[in-house]
Amino acid sequence: MIIVMEHKAAEQDIQAVMDKLSQAGFQLHLSQGVSRTIIGVIGANTKERVTAMAVEAMPGVEKVVPILHPFKLAGRDFKPEPTQVQVGDLSIGGKGVHVMAGPCAVECEEQLMQVARLVKEAGATILRGGAYKPRTSPYSFQGLGEEGLKLLAQAREATGLKIVTEVTAVEHLPLVIEYADILQVGARNMQNFHLLKEIGKTGKPVLLKRGPCATFEEWILAAEYIMAEGNFNVIF
Amino acid sequence: MIIVMEHKAAEQDIQAVMDKLSQAGFQLHLSQGVSRTIIGVIGANTKERVTAMAVEAMPGVEKVVPILHPFKLAGRDFKPEPTQVQVGDLSIGGKGVHVMAGPCAVECEEQLMQVARLVKEAGATILRGGAYKPRTSPYSFQGLGEEGLKLLAQAREATGLKIVTEVTAVEHLPLVIEYADILQVGARNMQNFHLLKEIGKTGKPVLLKRGPCATFEEWILAAEYIMAEGNFNVIF
């Protein structure tokens, strides 16, 4: 954590910041530059603690610059080697490329079985299809629900493809888990934090889509919600 | 509903579209323009039915242009007069202006009571404060939960202000309803359709915030989800 003082910050303001931080047990590094004084802050959980101390609001402080990423479990510091997510006998994130393909929505047996066969022939290993559809309008087709999940299972049986399907609400989760090999979190649910936490408790592989307008950091932090509950099988 | 045929669409393609639609019972108006043939389609539920018939995918069809808004209950056709939402003795949407103010998060009794008094003195009629906070990072303060709701109720008792507070998950809804005068749906939950539906069943006034990057039409359709369950007390 770096505290950047304002241009021409008063000596006493600099001192006040340093006193407050050293009383809290942080180790400090003062660096007086050409146009700014900056204070390096070293210690455990600096971000949470410095934020809680409201240092950014103290007189003479221009900004507080975090040095570490805001995510922990989702970063390379915690786990330097590349992640591989095991889905049955498939390993996603390894050297092979897995293509997931299929219809937006599961509509009926005929449609799904035909698409599944074509997808299989074309070389994909995972079948995608929605049984619960998040729709902009309440008057659009909302998906077949459990009936759609059963058709997906039937297509898996017939083709050997794995199944990825979206879960849009916590209350559908127990049912979707029974059928899906990979849970999909759709773009509009990327920051449905309650759903993320519940998925985190399942251990099931998750395909986490990026939300509309979400930054990469927000996306990674959404994964952090899942991982913080113990589920590290997140596919971006 | 208007069907726009491609420039130089074949006569037989135009005929095929018209046959299909008239067999389905629609009344049609053919209009042959300078560079396009267009077909007006009249009947009940044209949008849903024409979409289901996959007319847009027929040979020679350039596009299908809806004439009506995709929302029904949220529009002026259904309810021409301006909406007023009654919150106890306050009427929101009438001539008076109501200001809702307060802290981002309820932090403690002292903070909330002090802010509530200041907000009241400044002329606001509704106190806002979060007991459940949707946070980008799982490591940020997530709100006091029920303890925060109790403090809000205490502030209402002391000041006479009404209370608006965010509900972030279906499972918190029964508890939040007990305390809140107005439920807030935050920007990131604007398309959490399951939450919208459950709120729709309560009849409680709702403050529906616009989601990141959401269009106005998407916003109105989010309200439509709430209204379709019977709750017309939506504040934008």
Place this chain on the structure above:
Amino acid sequence: MIIVMEHKAAEQDIQAVMDKLSQAGFQLHLSQGVSRTIIGVIGANTKERVTAMAVEAMPGVEKVVPILHPFKLAGRDFKPEPTQVQVGDLSIGGKGVHVMAGPCAVECEEQLMQVARLVKEAGATILRGGAYKPRTSPYSFQGLGEEGLKLLAQAREATGLKIVTEVTAVEHLPLVIEYADILQVGARNMQNFHLLKEIGKTGKPVLLKRGPCATFEEWILAAEYIMAEGNFNVIF
């Protein structure tokens, strides 16, 4: 052009719109639907003329819906077959795929010649490199200017690759044209209409990048600016 009247529009308002349009020489098609009256308007240049007549502001009119695309030269109506842009002996837009690669900015002879050779070996046919760089900050490197163009020409000489390079201002255009095989319009200049027009007068192949946040329609209309001046060699 379709005029959609308001739900329950008065008979006299509908008549007033029809009178105005038929006096202007348009052919009209009236269609009275379940909840809306719509008027189809047929004639030459309907969009410009109906807009100029301010029909949208007449009492009882809900909206005016254009049927034709706003672009003309850039659309399939005008030119149904796929566009091929000829760059010397290369034909872009045909069956082969051409890769354009190279450094963001031309920095020096050594850098450019080395990259050009690698790009050539890897199978690309066109070398990309900026001699004029549009930079967010005035203090960032702004490109080598003509010196950079000369290096690009030298790399072309040595490798046989074609050259694509960005033009950021009308006043640089005469110079850039001398050296470039393809002019690049960068994302931030997509709606620099004056630049587009001047490029339109040159006949030179243009690579038109999509602007930040621009819709597809805005992008196509930017191409229309170039084409309206007579230059149809636009690469998206």
Place this chain on the structure above:
Amino acid sequence: MIIVMEHKAAEQDIQAVMDKLSQAGFQLHLSQGVSRTIIGVIGANTKERVTAMAVEAMPGVEKVVPILHPFKLAGRDFKPEPTQVQVGDLSIGGKGVHVMAGPCAVECEEQLMQVARLVKEAGATILRGGAYKPRTSPYSFQGLGEEGLKLLAQAREATGLKIVTEVTAVEHLPLVIEYADILQVGARNMQNFHLLKEIGKTGKPVLLKRGPCATFEEWILAAEYIMAEGNFNVIF
């Protein structure tokens, strides 16, 4: 400038970065934290010089964090007091509020004179109207050009209002300057850097609009382009 080394960066990588920077004459502050080593870099023009040295690409370096804002002239360090832009006898940025109002485009004498009188009566001090219009479509009305500028001057004469009008191309600048009291840079030209530079040479007050999707920093840096040429009369 702060150099953040990777978690577990090798001792020799840290040393290599420090050697390179100290040989370049920078003063360094090493700070070994719990999970990161960071190096504070002090000297003149650190950002440009450290960037040019490509330190960010050296082994073991995670990121380079600038401490100073990327803008100079547009910031409070350079000019701590609030900016006031003088437009004749009006001072913009002082205690009074000035409203600029008027039509999108100057269409004809009657329209402009009528609007100007209404705007004046309503209390505005500056008349806005476009003589050169940047239009998404080349087929939309592009403005009256010099004729529009003359009408604006006539309205100024009649009402005493000051005039703000958009300049969309460098080649129109000499003419627009003759008539306008304030130049407007439209949203789509915010990063037309060549135009910004030329406006910077004029000393004329400029109203700089924020571009579509531009960040605040990009906006301020656009102003920096104008200021770096000597024109500090920028209104945001």
